[in-house]
Amino acid sequence: MATDFMNIMQFQNVRDSIINNVLGPAEKGRYRTVGAQRQAKAAEEILGYKREIITYYHSGDIPKGAGSNAGQAQHDCSFRIELAVAMENEANLAVINDPSSTIEQVGAAIQASADASFLADRSMDELIAIAYQILMDPKNYDLGLKPGSVANRWVSAIQKDDVITEGEYVVLTASILLTCRVAEDVVGDAGVSGDFTIDTVIDQPDDDVEKTGITTATT
Amino acid sequence: MALNLRERSEQDLKFSLEGEWALPVVLIDPDGNKLDTNQNTGEPLTGQVLYDSVKDNPQTGAPVVTNKPVVTLRRSSLSRTPEAGEKWFVQIPVDPSTTATLESFQLDKERPPEGGRSIGFIRIYLRRVKQS
Numbered sequence: 001m002a003t004d005f006m007n008i009m010q011f012q013n014v015r016d017s018i019i020n021n022v023l024g025p026a027e028k029g030r031y032r033t034v035g036a037q038r039q040a041k042a043a044e045e046i047l048g049y050k051r052e053i054i055t056y057y058h059s060g061d062i063p064k065g066a067g068s069n070a071g072q073a074q075h076d077c078s079f080r081i082e083l084a085v086a087m088e089n090e091a092n093l094a095v096i097n098d099p100s101s102t103i104e105q106v107g108a109a110i111q112a113s114a115d116a117s118f119l120a121d122r123s124m125d126e127l128i129a130i131a132y133q134i135l136m137d138p139k140n141y142d143l144g145l146k147p148g149s150v151a152n153r154w155v156s157a158i159q160k161d162d163v164i165t166e167g168e169y170v171v172l173t174a175s176i177l178l179t180c181r182v183a184e185d186v187v188g189d190a191g192v193s194g195d196f197t198i199d200t201v202i203d204q205p206d207d208d209v210e211k212t213g214i215t216t217a218t219t
Numbered sequence: 220m221a222l223n224l225r226e227r228s229e230q231d232l233k234f235s236l237e238g239e240w241a242l243p244v245v246l247i248d249p250d251g252n253k254l255d256t257n258q259n260t261g262e263p264l265t266g267q268v269l270y271d272s273v274k275d276n277p278q279t280g281a282p283v284v285t286n287k288p289v290v291t292l293r294r295s296s297l298s299r300t301p302e303a304g305e306k307w308f309v310q311i312p313v314d315p316s317t318t319a320t321l322e323s324f325q326l327d328k329e330r331p332p333e334g335g336r337s338i339g340f341i342r343i344y345l346r347r348v349k350q351s
Binding site for chain 2: 088089090091092093094096097101102103104105106107108109110111112113114115116117165166167168
């Protein structure tokens with residue numbers, strides 16, 4: 001939800017830059033970049049080369065140090081890069097369906113058919129390799145921001161999940177943990193000047209305890 | 220000698236599986252041999268075809284109707300039956316008509332054929348295949 005006045009922290013700039021300056025431009029038809037967590041999706045949406053890379057801020061450590069109160073705060077950010085692929089079985093149907101194909105040709109086509117879970121596994125490995133190479137590319141050291149904005153960029157963990165069958169498709173997900181360090185300016189928050197204000201005080205005229213809505217029983 | 224109850228049930232599959240509700244089915248074994256003839260009658264092989272099946276979504280537990288056909292055949296009509304782990308293809312009509320074009324599906328690796336040996340039918344689960 002956007003507000004009239006909002007302080008953008010550096011981790012938000014990094015998140016947007018990973019999506020718009022690092023992963024987005026490198027898609028080249030191999031995957032799609034999504035910039036927020038999604039609760040659910042149809043397997044068909046991520047079928048084949050429509051596989052997705054979803055980036056979002058996951059967690060952060062802000063260690064307290066000398067001068068922290070007066071200057072910038074050091075923010076060790078963790079971003080989750082989630083990968084999702086879906087595949088279906090593949091075979092040379094042109095040969096299998098052709099009545100003029102010989103038994104040997106049909107048998108060879110059947111033996112060469114590929115299982116969806118195998119294809120999903122290979123597709124995911126390829127996507128992990130692509131994402132890792134992009135994120136760890138020396139030219140992306142600053143994750144698409146101006147030099148000096150980001151330090152200690154590092155892919156620290158890769159996790160591949162179990163294959164899930166969704167109807168006629170097989171879905172496989174994985175995640176990459178990307179960590180980096182940024183400096184956060186603490187400029188305070190001036191609040192939002194809205195068109196109206198909401199009175200949050202509970203004011204009940206007959207309430208002897210006043211404004212709480214709670215009375216105390218007396219004996 | 221009179222047939223026992225199971226034998227009679229097996230005989231009834233001629234009507235329940237291969238009767239007027241039946242549709243043409245062609246099995247293709249892993250070697251490429253087509254099984255398209257009923258061993259009992261010598262006529263084209265037929266069976267029961269259900270185009271959609273219901274499965275529970277493992278993440279939500281909600282039932283999902285999926286386009287994964289299920290075919291049930293009379294065992295005695297087949298010269299060979301699919302076994303779990305084998306790569307079989309099954310051709311069924313694209314729509315429930317005896318004259319419709321046949322479409323190829325693959326045996327679902329995750330759901331092996333269900334036995335039914337006690338009565339004599341086999342239920343096989345299919346998965347859609349894309350042209351490679």
